[in-house]
Amino acid sequence: MKKNQCNDIIKLVVNNNLCIGCGLCTLKCKNHSLVMSETKYGFYEAKKIKDCNCDGGCLDVCPFNPYPKEEIKTENEISKFFFNKEKKHHPKIGYYISTYAGYSYKHRESSSSGGIATYVLEKLLENNTIDYVISVRSSNNSSRHYEYRISSSKEELIKSAKTKYYPVTLSFVLSKINELDGNIAVVGVACFVKAIRLAQLNDPILKDRIKFIVGIICGGIKSSFFSEYLVSKTGTNPYEYSKPEFRIKDINSKASDYSFGCFDKTNKQKIIKMSTVGDMWGTGLFKSNACDLCDDVTTELADISVGDAWIKPYSDDGKGNNVLITRSQLAEDIIIKGIKNNDIYITKLLTEEFLQSQQGSFTHRHNALQFRIKELQKLGILIPPKRVSNIKIDILEKLIQKIRMRTRRKSLELWLKEKNHITFDKNMKIDLIFLKILTKLNHIKRKIILKVKG
Numbered sequence: 001m002k003k004n005q006c007n008d009i010i011k012l013v014v015n016n017n018l019c020i021g022c023g024l025c026t027l028k029c030k031n032h033s034l035v036m037s038e039t040k041y042g043f044y045e046a047k048k049i050k051d052c053n054c055d056g057g058c059l060d061v062c063p064f065n066p067y068p069k070e071e072i073k074t075e076n077e078i079s080k081f082f083f084n085k086e087k088k089h090h091p092k093i094g095y096y097i098s099t100y101a102g103y104s105y106k107h108r109e110s111s112s113s114g115g116i117a118t119y120v121l122e123k124l125l126e127n128n129t130i131d132y133v134i135s136v137r138s139s140n141n142s143s144r145h146y147e148y149r150i151s152s153s154k155e156e157l158i159k160s161a162k163t164k165y166y167p168v169t170l171s172f173v174l175s176k177i178n179e180l181d182g183n184i185a186v187v188g189v190a191c192f193v194k195a196i197r198l199a200q201l202n203d204p205i206l207k208d209r210i211k212f213i214v215g216i217i218c219g220g221i222k223s224s225f226f227s228e229y230l231v232s233k234t235g236t237n238p239y240e241y242s243k244p245e246f247r248i249k250d251i252n253s254k255a256s257d258y259s260f261g262c263f264d265k266t267n268k269q270k271i272i273k274m275s276t277v278g279d280m281w282g283t284g285l286f287k288s289n290a291c292d293l294c295d296d297v298t299t300e301l302a303d304i305s306v307g308d309a310w311i312k313p314y315s316d317d318g319k320g321n322n323v324l325i326t327r328s329q330l331a332e333d334i335i336i337k338g339i340k341n342n343d344i345y346i347t348k349l350l351t352e353e354f355l356q357s358q359q360g361s362f363t364h365r366h367n368a369l370q371f372r373i374k375e376l377q378k379l380g381i382l383i384p385p386k387r388v389s390n391i392k393i394d395i396l397e398k399l400i401q402k403i404r405m406r407t408r409r410k411s412l413e414l415w416l417k418e419k420n421h422i423t424f425d426k427n428m429k430i431d432l433i434f435l436k437i438l439t440k441l442n443h444i445k446r447k448i449i450l451k452v453k454g
Contacts, residue, residue: 023171131182215299217307
């Protein structure tokens with residue numbers, strides 16, 4: 001490897017605005033020249049703090065490295081090191097054994113959706129496959145609401161339930177692995193999982209100690225500005241709040257009809273329905289730029305991938321359901337045993353049904369990826385290898401993509417300038433209305449095309 005890798009990762013990734021904040025580079029920097037630092041836009045990012053002449057391999061573990069080795073070029077190549085014994089493969093979901101939908105009887109109520117991730121991790125602890133879980137829960141740091149922490153008991157594990165749309169990094173917690181006596185499971189989104197797998201390929205300690213990875217199917221990494229904006233929408237001071245909760249269920253409504261909540265400085269809880277806030281996902285608001293270059297919709301490198309069941313009849317159930325993909329035999333065995341023991345309510349999903357449950361994400365991340373790549377290349381951005389065919393999208397979809405990229409950038413700049421939802425909404429209004437109209441027209445167009453074809 002080059003001796004100036006620290007310079008490379010800053011130049012090739014960070015300065016290209018493609019650092020996702022996973023923190024694996026800091027772990028691989030033997031000279032401790034890299035740290036994770038919060039940017040002015042509310043994301044974690046690698047920062048060089050001193051000169052480094054070591055051969056640390058920091059760039060080799062970066063999920064957005066524009067020049068990876070051929071044998072680990074994309075998730076297709078990396079997955080063969082971990083799941084090459086599995087027979088099934090699908091170009092959109094990778095290697096897998098089975099696809100399911102359902103929930104955990106025990107953990108459903110305390111989870112964002114079906115509680116399957118918590119159930120699987122609990123079983124791994126019970127059968128002594130693992131001794132620790134590395135996952136996101138409330139922070140001990142007064143300046144952070146959430147962070148990756150180490151759990152060694154069921155009680156601690158349950159505290160990590162529910163989705164947190166909040167920036168975190170693995171940097172601090174993975175540095176403590178050598179202090180742990182036992183095996184580990186890690187929970188992460190696709191880019192974080194990819195970084196862990198890349199590190200495992202060249203680190204015998206990580207390869208041996210990390211026995212299981214739970215992948216969370218992700219709609220995009222959000223800035224801390226996202227949390228502050230929602231706090232402001234509740235009428236709470238975005239500088240003085242605690243315990244943000246991003247997925248408060250309404251069990252008498254649909255799965256998508258959830259709320260955001262937080263506590264103000266008087267410790268009074270404030271709650272707002274997300275349906276009154278507007279579309280925070282299809283618009284790209286407060287999203288990391290790197291997410292627009294992610295083509296791994298289903299966390300293909302995890303032992304089990306878990307997401308929201310955005311497909312009927314599951315989406316009509318406000319209590320919550322998961323879709324899941326088992327990729328390792330251990331994951332499959334846990335699910336099969338859970339069904340037999342009546343611990344979980346699970347139904348088999350056809351591959352087509354699973355794909356439909358994440359259709360919005362596939363449309364954005366696969367179909368429109370080539371267009372976004374070309375747009376970013378015009379700006380001189382170095383693009384990591386991607387597994388996309390030259391899918392052509394029409395003028396309407398191109399316009400939607402351009403506006404999404406604009407709203408992403410604009411949302412971060414506006415909130416940096418003034419943390420006030422009234423001012424923000426006023427300045428974003430025209431863009432969001434235009435995007436909403438175009439998106440509706442696009443949906444109508446797709447329905448007409450499907451009707452003509454069918």
